[in-house]
Amino acid sequence: MSRRKTDRRVLRxxxxxxxxxxxxxxxxxxxxxxxxxxxERADLGRTTFYLHYKDKDDLLLQSLETVYDDLVEQIQQxxxxxxxADGQGPWTLAFRHAADNxxxxxxxxxxxxxxxxxxxxxxxxxxxxxxxxxxxTQELGVTPSVPLEVLSHYIASSLLGxxxxxxxxxxxxxxxxMDAYFRQLAMQGTTQVIGIGL
Amino acid sequence: MSRRKTDRRVLRxxxxxxxxxxxxxxxxxxxxxxxxxxxERADLGRTTFYLHYKDKDDLLLQSLETVYDDLVEQIQQxxxxxxxADGQGPWTLAFRHAADNxxxxxxxxxxxxxxxxxxxxxxxxxxxxxxxxxxxTQELGVTPSVPLEVLSHYIASSLLGxxxxxxxxxxxxxxxxMDAYFRQLAMQGTTQVIGIGL
DNA sequence: TTATATTATGAACACCATGTTCGTAATTGT
DNA sequence: ACAATTACGAACATGGTGTTCATAATATAA
Numbered sequence: 001m002s003r004r005k006t007d008r009r010v011l012r013x014x015x016x017x018x019x020x021x022x023x024x025x026x027x028x029x030x031x032x033x034x035x036x037x038x039x040e041r042a043d044l045g046r047t048t049f050y051l052h053y054k055d056k057d058d059l060l061l062q063s064l065e066t067v068y069d070d071l072v073e074q075i076q077q078x079x080x081x082x083x084x085a086d087g088q089g090p091w092t093l094a095f096r097h098a099a100d101n102x103x104x105x106x107x108x109x110x111x112x113x114x115x116x117x118x119x120x121x122x123x124x125x126x127x128x129x130x131x132x133x134x135x136x137t138q139e140l141g142v143t144p145s146v147p148l149e150v151l152s153h154y155i156a157s158s159l160l161g162x163x164x165x166x167x168x169x170x171x172x173x174x175x176x177x178m179d180a181y182f183r184q185l186a187m188q189g190t191t192q193v194i195g196i197g198l
Numbered sequence: 199m200s201r202r203k204t205d206r207r208v209l210r211x212x213x214x215x216x217x218x219x220x221x222x223x224x225x226x227x228x229x230x231x232x233x234x235x236x237x238e239r240a241d242l243g244r245t246t247f248y249l250h251y252k253d254k255d256d257l258l259l260q261s262l263e264t265v266y267d268d269l270v271e272q273i274q275q276x277x278x279x280x281x282x283a284d285g286q287g288p289w290t291l292a293f294r295h296a297a298d299n300x301x302x303x304x305x306x307x308x309x310x311x312x313x314x315x316x317x318x319x320x321x322x323x324x325x326x327x328x329x330x331x332x333x334x335t336q337e338l339g340v341t342p343s344v345p346l347e348v349l350s351h352y353i354a355s356s357l358l359g360x361x362x363x364x365x366x367x368x369x370x371x372x373x374x375x376m377d378a379y380f381r382q383l384a385m386q387g388t389t390q391v392i393g394i395g396l
Numbered sequence: 397t398t399a400t401a402t403t404a405t406g407a408a409c410a411c412c413a414t415g416t417t418c419g420t421a422a423t424t425g426t
Numbered sequence: 427a428c429a430a431t432t433a434c435g436a437a438c439a440t441g442g443t444g445t446t447c448a449t450a451a452t453a454t455a456a
Contacts, residue, residue, distance in 0.1 A: 007453060009403055034442065045405045050444065111317040118316075119309040122359065133392065142393030146379045147371075151391065153363040154356050154383050161320065161355020162348065173345075181344045185352050189387030193349065194331065195340030205424065207432055232413060243434045248415065 014052055016042040018063045021056075026103055030060075057116060060108075064117075068124065071097055075128065080136050090132060091159050091182055094125075095175045098163045102171065109164040118160070126156035155186060212250055214240035216261045219254075224301055227310055228258075255314060258306075262315075266322065269295055273326065278334050288330060289357050289380055292323070293373045296361045300369065307362040316358070324354035353384060 020041040024033045035056060039046045053059040075090045083089055098105050108117055130152035137144060144151055159182065166178055173181070184193050218239040222231045233254060237244045251257040273288045281287055296303050306315055328350035335342060342349055357380065364376055371379070382391050 007402070009452070013404080035444090036442080047406070047445085048404055051403075055443085111314045116309045119362075137392060140394065144392045146382060146391050149363075150360065150371075150376075150379050151383070151388065154360055154380075155388065157359020157363075158352050158356035161359065162352055165347075165351040165355070169347075173348075178348075181348050182352075184344060185349070185387075187387045187389040189383075189385045189390070190349065190353065191385040192387070193344050194335060194342045196338065205431070207423065211433080233415090234413080244414095245416085245435070246433055249432075253414085 010052070013042075013044060013048060016044065017049065017052065017059060018066070021059055021063060022104070025107055029107055060117060061120060064121070072128070080132070080139060087183075088179070089183065089186075090128070091186075092175075092179050094159060095163065095166075095178050095182075098167060099171065099175055102167055105163070106167045109160070110168060118164075122153075122156050122160050125160060126152045129155045158182075158186065208250070211240075211242060211246060214242065215247065215250065215257060216264070219257055219261060220302070223305055227305055229310060258315060259318060262319070270326070273330075278330070278337060281330075285381075286377070287381065288326070289384075290373075290377050292357060293361065293364075293376050293380075296365060297369065297373055300365055303361070304365045307358070308366060316362075320351075320354050320358050323358060324350045327353045356380075356384065 017038060020038045021033065024037055024041060028037075033056065035049050036046050038056075038059070039049050049059075053062070071093065074093055109121075111118065126149075130148055133144075133152060134148060146154075162178065162182060166173070215236060218236045219231065222235055222239060226235075231254065233247050234244050236254075236257070237247050247257075251260070269291065272291055307319075309316065324347075328346055331342075331350060332346060344352075360376065360380060364371070
């Protein structure tokens with residue numbers, strides 16, 4: 001007993017299902033993919049799918065969590081001081097990651113993709129942002145004039161919104177440009193960006 | 199001949215379908231509503247639905263357009279000077295409109311609601327913002343340091359994102375507070391909001 | 397290696413929503 | 427009143443979902 005998740009079959013099955021979904025999304029879009037499509041490509045019985053996941057959304061969300069583990073590590077490895085020193089922010093990595101998996105996010109973020117997905121990703125970003133900002137303000141001993149939650153969700157939605165727009169228009173600007181634009185908008189505000197004095 | 203859309207039956211049918219959808223969404227959510235639900239409540243044959251709309255999304259989108267006509271008029275009736283003079287922006291109306299139809303947008307914007315809906319609304323806001331900003335910069339004779347499209351989509355996504363968060367958390371702040379927060383964030387930027395000098 | 401528990405299988409099933417067809421009835425504008 | 431349009435409803439084909447169950451395959455622990 002107490003043989004938790006060591007069973008090779010389980011790991012193998014889940015990995016195949018995740019890979020199958022990813023590749024199918026790139027070919028047919030998200031909505032068009034059926035559970036049977038997935039299991040067929042994975043060389044598994046359709047019944048097996050429901051042995052591991054509740055539905056298609058469930059599979060995608062768990063897959064994304066796996067994917068994000070890399071990103072989270074990258075972000076958390078750098079200290080706040082380093083971000084400030086670089087004059088960059090965690091969003092640089094976000095733009096890069098999005099560009100690397102452009103076709104995938106183009107579909108997922110289009111809204112065509114699963115219904116709840118985009119919101120989940122946004123909440124994830126917001127939570128990360130909140131942690132970072134909270135840490136930053138404590139180190140500097142300052143107090144934001146806007147509730148932390150409002151602040152973090154503002155950043156998360158604008159960042160994800162820009163990324164979605166950027167990808168859907170086939171990246172009309174480089175990663176560096178988008179990073180610069182976002183930095184100006186988020187940090188200095190639209191007033192200065194537009195060119196109005198104060 | 200040339201009796202375009204004057205037929206009472208057509209107008210009556212479409213109005214009933216729209217009203218039925220709206221009320222059903224408030225009761226069951228968006229996904230849970232079926233075409234039969236709609237036609238049943240509207241006292242119409244299911245076949246009739248397909249005589250007017252392609253599917254559920256089609257009906258919702260056309261309904262929203264109707265709803266937005268009011269909002270657009272309100273916004274366009276005020277000149278840029280008036281907005282600047284007030285120290286407000288069109289977003290004030292957006293927060294108010296959202297609050298007035300809170301339960302509806304709570305569902306629609308949750309992502310649970312139709313897949314493409316949220317994106318459409320966002321694009322609509324972005325387009326409106328772009329028109330407004332374009333007009334503003336021409337009057338003032340300034341040139342933004344960020345492409346207009348980037349700017350407008352930044353504003354649109356952050357505004358809609360904040361509204362969505364605000365509604366999903368049952369409006370933890372007043373309209374006035376949210377308006378003030380958004381104004382600070384959008385215009386002055388996060389740097390000043392957080393409390394970092396420059 | 398053997399025993400036992402776990403997992404994969406595939407056929408079958410019930411279910412439900414979708415979108416279309418077609419002949420008929422009702423209503424409308426002229 | 428007449429011709430055109432629209433609403434009707436029953437029927438049908440389609441297709442995906444999620445579940446059940448008996449059976450086979452496979453992994454783990456002893």
